[in-house]
Amino acid sequence: MGKNGDPAIIDIRDVEVIAPNFKRRLSGVTSTIIQLVPVQRSLGQKVAALGPGLPSDLPHIRYRDLFRLWSPPRGRRCRIWHARRNIEMLPAIFMRDVLRMPMKIVFTSASQRRHTGWTKWLVSKMDGVIATSGKTADYLTVKNTVVLHGIDTNRFSPPSDTAEAKRARGLDPAQKIVGCFGRVRRQKGTDLFVDSMIKVLAERRDWSAIVAGRATGPHVDFEDGLKKKVAAAGLADRILFVGEHTDINEWYRALDLFIAPQRWEGFGLTPLEAMATAVPVIATDVGAFPELLVTGEEETGLIIARDSVDAMAEAAAALMDDEPRRKAASIRSRAHALENFSIEGEAKLLGNIYRITASA
Template sequence: MLDPDRIRVVAPHFKRRLSGVTSTVVQLIPAQRRRGLGIATLGPGLPETMPALSFAQLPALWKKPKGAAHRVWHARRNVEMLAGIVLRDLLRMPLKLLFTSAAQRHHSRYTRWLISKMDAVVATSARSGSFLKVPHTVILHGIDTDLFHPPEGVDDTIAGTSLPGEHLIGCFGRVRHQKGTDLFVKAMIELLPRYPSWTAIVSGRVTAEHKGFADGLKADIARAGLSERIVFLGEVDDIKPWYRRLTLYVAPSRNEGFGLTPLEAMASETAVVASDAGAYREQIAEGMTGAVVAAGEYEPLRDAIEAYLADPGRAHLHAKAAVAHVRADFALAGEAAALEGVYSRLLGVPATSPQS
């Protein structure tokens, strides 16, 4: 069990279902702890290996942490901001409240009120920051480039699967209208008959409310006679090798918070075609690591994809550049260091040094 006296930052996670926030927390907190930062999660829906405080330990937060006058409560959702306000203002716990905003829309009056009570705010992109009405710091998400890395053997290619063809094109994430899965499938139905060396895969959870949407896409594929070349994998146990097996990754979201999948793909040495939802435009070096098109627009998406299907060599060239791009500008260690700077300013203590 963690010692609360040594925890300076609490990162609540008040949602059981997997989300982009979950992915961020799972990757980021171990990287922050490797820097020597006393940080822990609080709440359900995370792996048992994550450093976590229990709700039974909450009363310990009334006591100041070792070496600081406050702790940071790092919220990423409305319910977590509200809990922080209650703990700080009603229960008088020595907390400084930090909120990370990924939303790319005008906030509701309620959310604006919550944000106004924060001691500091971080935006995950310049675009999300443009919707904030308070001073903020922009810190782009990073990814673990040890976990997401280029192919290392035959199993990291299409040869490591039972799928036909020479090249894989993929679209990963929850299967629903918001994610643009239908735009990807429509493009594949139109394009794959002209490019017989390519096979398409879709991977991601289909929740009960979106089952009809997914079933409709599968029916369209069957009518086109492409069921063996446009394959729904479902939710796989480990998506990382599938990124490495791709020649091209497509992120066709209509709207997004930040969106990590293009970074995960590029770190895996895969070129990317994406909409301009979320922070995708800020992630992709257009014409060097991939292409960006207007969100929700089918024809520009289809045409951008076709440029790669017609020229796999271009995809391989952009994939090589993508690895260097992500490692230079989107490494997880950079995000961890930038956040620690915010924590240090809130706590009035020096930042820690990375542990060897």
């Protein structure tokens, strides 16, 4: 507890792992830290965050606490500094190699492209490297361990009554709903989703679609264009733009099918959130999506070619028109997420890596 009595400030002597966040704007990395740190601490891992853009109630240390890193934590030879960006690797290298602070550095890479020479040099100085997917691991030239992201499978869980879940969101409970959640922009493939829905919904009056997410800056005009296209197709009452919501887990509970239409993605949590809510998924072959879904006999959904309205429309129609197949995929989706993608599982794997790295 700090001098101001704030219980979220952790005594640096009790911190064995520091999770820095040196970017003020909310990003996927920031979200990962916010979700992981409390779970890690609940498992007995002495982790604390550092940096701006984090909730005040998240267990954290202050910048001035860095001057005390010459002393290791109670009962340990060194601390772990878990970096997730270049800007977080560099100061750690300085503290470890120049200031000789007792510290080991772990880096998580989510990149799915060849690193620049500068990034390669930084990564080469790490004591441990984590890849967020097998595809990311293929781009690394150093030894690494794959740890797929997990999600809160309690927050993202099926409703007891789907019709009531729809009614609570202001949706018609008689309609089946297909959703696309995330930032509204071309990279995220929102236009592909809208165009494919215009193709399939005309002949399927019992289905509606929702786009949940926010358009910012230059992407507002992009969203406005999509809304005009929907209106011109006469589907404004069945392809709905519902905006951004903090209770997005409740919107998943109203779905019968989820589509992740991205043209590019680093990892992408939305298919996991949908599957944990027992919603089958259609996803493009980008990011970690092919590693998240099960296709074939035990399918939880379908993987389709990126940037193809026809492929998306065909896959959507196939699952919309086959209720037994969809319901079987729904059951398997929840089981698959629970077994392989809980955030507790991710935190346990990270704890193992911390222990191995600290003892090396």
